[in-house]
Amino acid sequence: MAWKVGAALTAALTMGIAGSLPQDPSPQRAAWRAQYRAPEAIPFPENNPYSRAKAELGRRLFFDSILSGDRTRSCVSCHQPDLAWTDGRRRALGRAGGDLEFHTPSLFNLAWQDGRFGWDGKFRDLEAVAFGPISAPNNMNLGAEEAVARLAADPDYAAAFAGAFPEPGPAVTRERIEAALATFERLIVSAPAPFDRWIAGDERAITEAAKRGFDLFNGRANCAACHSGWSFSDGSFHDVGVGRGDDIGRGRFVPTSQALRYAFKTPGLREMRGRAAFMHDGSLDSLAMVIDLYDRGGIDRPSRSREIRPLNLSAAEKADLLAFLNTLNADTTLSVAVADLPADAPKP
Ligand code: HEC
Ligand code: HEC
Structure with a gap:
């Protein structure tokens, strides 16, 4: 690049x-x-190319508390668009009330990042991040199998997954949840x-x-x-x-x-x-x-x-x-992610 x-x-x-x-x-x-x-x-990896259906599904998942055990938090609880996709706290708030280990990072411009994710590089790639917060007991506290079962049991989501991933196989899988969330996150520019x-x-x-x-x-x-x-x-x-x-x-x-x-x-x-x-x-x-x-x-x-x-x-x-x-603050906080998602791979 x-x-x-x-x-x-x-x-x-x-x-x-x-x-x-x-x-x-x-x-x-x-x-x-x-x-x-x-x-x-915006670059997208070959193994997870852009599609509007996938990005829209990812956006919906990002904002939906269905991905937390007790349905009280979602990704946006901590990654808030009007706080540069972070949360205004020193360290992220744990489910039990105390601080988590790290400060919530901004999600801007992750599409250009080639290496590992997380402050300490614990995540292999952007796709691999999702079930970190979802399954962490002191964060969203929902096991991967239960997440898949919940979404599959919801007719709206089942249809959205089938539309976003036309390949044969079960509509909702862990990999598809990861792929959809990452596609949406790459639009946060x-x-x-x-x-x-x-x-x-x-x-x-x-x-x-x-x-x-x-x-x-x-x-x-x-x-x-x-x-x-x-x-x-x-x-x-x-x-x-x-x-x-x-x-x-x-x-x-x-x-x-x-x-x-x-x-x-x-x-x-x-x-x-x-x-x-x-x-x-x-x-x-x-x-x-x-x-x-x-x-x-x-x-x-x-x-x-x-x-x-x-x-x-x-x-x-x-x-x-x-x-x-x-001078690195934009005049508007709007990013591609919160606009109407385009049909083709979008421009920043
Ligand atoms: C050796 C590489 C390196 C250099 C040189 C460097 N930085 Fe950093 N910068 C980092 C790393 C790594 C972090 C995160 C450190 C941490 O959290 O412990 C960071 C964090 C920051 C942050 C905080 C951002 C956030 O989201 O929390 C700012 C602002 C920043 N640097 C600005 C600067 C400025 C200004 C300079 C020059 C005076 C500079 N950096 C020089 C690597 C560097
Ligand atoms: C309780 C607050 C909280 C929630 C909820 C949360 N995150 Fe985070 N997020 C964090 C913190 C803290 C980190 C840093 C973790 C680390 O480095 O180990 C992080 C890191 C990330 C990163 C890595 C960014 C980078 O620069 O490496 C991504 C991507 C991300 N989160 C996406 C998500 C998604 C997707 C969800 C929902 C499935 C989510 N987060 C839910 C607090 C949160």
Whole structure:
């Protein structure tokens, strides 16, 4: 995919000029800007191609409490469209009332993510996520077999499944529930933001402060080393110096790797207006606090990414960085997912 190639180029540029960085990095600006061009179509995997019937079924399932044991919660209980598909809490609310292990991530732009899902990569792909929350006793608390039986017993759903999956076999299966939900989730795409108008050539779309912030993001502050490309994520796992104690993230699955201790997935950075609190544990309440963390360089330890180091940003530079991040908020919160679903694979 073009934007991944772009990320590598940005990294090469940044490395090439390390040590001899000019006072004003704007000579690089044009090359950096070219890395953020918006994609032309939403990608769907070959084993789960787009169809309107599947997407509509997935949308219905996403909003329906039929998928929880006591019919009190659905995916949208935590992934709320007007909160950038998260829930406004530090950590997600468990069924028994306490906090779950992690902060609810935004669901924007997951179609562009190739790697594993979940903060610690516990899910193989997007399809594999669904029965994590559905079957977790302290979340939706519904076993896969019971979910299939419930939906099959509902004549409306049985017909919708048969329409969305014309292949022979039982209409409702676990795999079909997963495929329909993932098809809908791939439509959750951030709408064009002022930043995108600037990338497309409108110099007045964002302020000079935000442009300086963009230079910092790609240059001295090194954010683009991980928050790369149009969706601002490399889909990979890094220790940025946040987790503590037993909260070792990806390290739990790959205990032999030092670099993956305390490593969590790089989140995309669009639509952060509705997304506080931040980080996998919801430990930072504002973007200003996130910028301060990177300025300090997080917890210094052997697993910390080599891309992270104290930045010594001035107050003016922090303000510029924040101004830039705010240009990633779209003028509308509408995304393809909540519009009329198109017949053919939709455009962002
Ligand atoms: C109680 C709140 C809650 C509910 C209900 C919930 N989720 Fe989540 N969701 C979370 C949390 C917390 C995570 C992070 C889990 C992890 O990383 O292990 C998450 C992670 C995800 C991810 C991975 C995102 C990424 O960037 O890797 C997807 C996709 C997702 N949820 C979809 C769903 C779907 C589909 C449903 C309904 C079947 C659902 N969620 C129900 C809280 C919730
Ligand atoms: C080494 C890779 C890397 C670098 C460099 C990096 N980030 Fe991150 N970023 C991450 C990871 C990984 C997380 C999630 C960390 C966690 O939850 O523990 C994250 C989280 C964030 C979040 C929180 C988003 C959310 O949904 O909670 C913001 C905002 C952010 N980074 C902005 C920045 C900025 C601004 C810079 C530059 C000053 C930067 N990042 C540099 C990898 C990186």
